[in-house]
Amino acid sequence: MNFAPTESQEMMIDAAKRMVRDRIDPVLARHPVDKPLPRAAMLEIYAALAELGITAPRLPVEVGGGLNMLDYGLILEQLPAVVSLSLTSHEGTVARIYSGCPAEIAAQYLPDLIAGRKIACTANSEVNAGSDSNAVRTRIRVEGDHAYLTGRKMWITNASVCDVFNVSGTLGNDQRGRPMAQRALVDRSLCDVEVREIEVTGLQQGHLSEVVFDEARIPRSHLIGDAGDAAKTLTVGWNGNRPLIGLMCLHMAQKAFEQAVEYAKVREQFGKPLAAHQLVQQDLAEIETLIVSARLLCYHALDTIDRGQRANGTSAMAKRYATQACERAIHLAMQVHGAMGITAELGLERLWRDTRMFQVPDGMNGILALIQGREITGISAFR
Numbered sequence: 001m002n003f004a005p006t007e008s009q010e011m012m013i014d015a016a017k018r019m020v021r022d023r024i025d026p027v028l029a030r031h032p033v034d035k036p037l038p039r040a041a042m043l044e045i046y047a048a049l050a051e052l053g054i055t056a057p058r059l060p061v062e063v064g065g066g067l068n069m070l071d072y073g074l075i076l077e078q079l080p081a082v083v084s085l086s087l088t089s090h091e092g093t094v095a096r097i098y099s100g101c102p103a104e105i106a107a108q109y110l111p112d113l114i115a116g117r118k119i120a121c122t123a124n125s126e127v128n129a130g131s132d133s134n135a136v137r138t139r140i141r142v143e144g145d146h147a148y149l150t151g152r153k154m155w156i157t158n159a160s161v162c163d164v165f166n167v168s169g170t171l172g173n174d175q176r177g178r179p180m181a182q183r184a185l186v187d188r189s190l191c192d193v194e195v196r197e198i199e200v201t202g203l204q205q206g207h208l209s210e211v212v213f214d215e216a217r218i219p220r221s222h223l224i225g226d227a228g229d230a231a232k233t234l235t236v237g238w239n240g241n242r243p244l245i246g247l248m249c250l251h252m253a254q255k256a257f258e259q260a261v262e263y264a265k266v267r268e269q270f271g272k273p274l275a276a277h278q279l280v281q282q283d284l285a286e287i288e289t290l291i292v293s294a295r296l297l298c299y300h301a302l303d304t305i306d307r308g309q310r311a312n313g314t315s316a317m318a319k320r321y322a323t324q325a326c327e328r329a330i331h332l333a334m335q336v337h338g339a340m341g342i343t344a345e346l347g348l349e350r351l352w353r354d355t356r357m358f359q360v361p362d363g364m365n366g367i368l369a370l371i372q373g374r375e376i377t378g379i380s381a382f383r
C-alpha cells in the first residue's frame with residue numbers, strides 16, 4: 001500500500017489549493033463568520049467547485065464525473081470545511097438523483113447541478129428518525145399524476161439555499177406492516193416548502209435547517225428510484241461520506257497544528273522558546289501522530305471503496321477515529337497557545353467548534369462503533 005501522491009494527484013491538490021486561495025476564501029472573508037452565507041455567495045463558490053470538476057465526482061466520466069474516491073478525498077481535504085460539507089451534500093444528492101431517476105428528469109436537473117448553477121440536498125433525518133433512518137415517517141401520497149409529501153425534516157445541510165431536495169419518505173405499510181420507503185425529488189420552484197435555519201455551535205457560515213413539507217405537490221414522475229431502494233442508496237453514500245468527513249476535520253487539524261508549531265517557536269517562557277520545552281514537544285508530537293494516523297485511516301477507507309471492496313467497517317472506523325482525533329489535536333493546539341488559544345481573534349476555537357459538528361452527521365460515533373462491531377462479529381447489536 002502506498003499513499004504517496006502521484007504526479008497527477010499533486011497537480012489536483014495544487015489546483016484545489018489555488019482555487020481556495022483565489023476564488024473561495026475571498027467569498028468566505030467577505031461575509032460574517034457566524035452567519036449563514038447568502039445564496040448568491042454559495043453560487044459563487046459552486047461555480048468555482050464546478051470548474052474544479054468536483055460537483056459530481058461519483059458519476060461516470062461520460063456524464064461529468066469519473067473521479068475515484070481517493071482522488072476526490074485528496075481534493076476535498078484542501079477545501080474549507082464549511083464548503084466541503086455543503087459540497088458532499090450536493091454531489092451526494094446528484095449521485096442519488098442519477099442512480100434513480102428517468103432519463104428525462106436527469107436531463108432536466110443534472111446539467112445545472114453539475115455546472116453549479118443549482119444546489120441540491122438530501123433530506124432524510126426527522127425529529128424521531130436520526131440514527132434509526134428506517135423510522136422515517138414523511139408520508140408520500142400518490143394521487144393521479146401527482147404525489148403529495150407531508151412531514152418534517154431536521155438538520156438538513158444546504159436546505160435554505162437549495163433548489164432541489166432528495167427526500168426520503170414512506171408510501172405507507174406493506175402487507176406485513178413494514179413501511180415502504182420511497183424517494184422523491186422536490187423542486188422548490190414547483191411547490192411551497194417551509195425552511196427554518198437552526199442555530200448551532202459551529203460551521204456557522206453553513207446551512208443547517210428544519211424543513212416542513214405540508215401536502216407539497218410534486219409530479220408523479222419525480223418519485224425516484226425503486227420503492228424500497230432509499231435505504232440502500234443512503235448507505236452507499238454514507239460509506240463514501242464517512243472518510244470524506246474525516247478529511248474535512250483533518251483540513252482543520254492540520255491548520256491548527258501548523259499554527260501551534262509556529263507559535264511554539266516564537267513564544268518564549270522561562271527564558272527559551274516554548275518549542276524548547278519537552279512537554280510542548282510532546283504535545284506537538286501527539287498532534288502530529290493524531291493527524292497522520294487519522295489521515296491514513298481515511299485514505300485507506302477511500303482506497304478500499306475504489307478497489308470495490310466492502311467498506312462499511314473501514315469507513316465507519318475512519319470517521320469515528322478521525323473526528324475524535326482531530327477534536328483532540330485542535331484542543332492540544334489551543335493548549336500550546338495558552339490563553340491566546342481560546343481567543344476568537346486567533347480562530348482556533350472556531351476550528352474546535354467546527355470540528356465538533358462532524359461527530360454527528362452520517363453516523364454518530366456510537367453508531368459507527370456498532371457498524372464496525374457488526375462487521376467484526378457478524379452480529380448486529382443495534383436493537
Ligand SMILES: Cc1cc2nc3c(=O)[nH]c(=O)nc-3n(C[C@H](O)[C@H](O)[C@H](O)COP(=O)(O)OP(=O)(O)OC[C@H]3O[C@@H](n4cnc5c(N)ncnc54)[C@H](O)[C@@H]3O)c2cc1C
Nearest residue numbers: 122123124125130131155156157360361362364366367382
Ligand atoms: C452538521 C450536520 C449535518 C447534517 N446533515 C444532514 C443532511 O444533510 N441530511 C439529513 O437527513 N440529516 C443530516 N444531519 C442529521 C444527522 O444525520 C443526525 O443528526 C444523526 O444521524 C443523529 O441523529 P439524532 O441527532 O437524531 O441523534 P439520535 O439518533 O437521537 O442519537 C442520540 C445518541 O444516541 C446514540 N444512539 C442512538 N441509537 C443507538 C443505539 N442503537 N445504540 C447505541 N447508541 C445509540 C447516538 O450514538 C447518539 O449519541 C446532519 C447533522 C449535522 C450535525
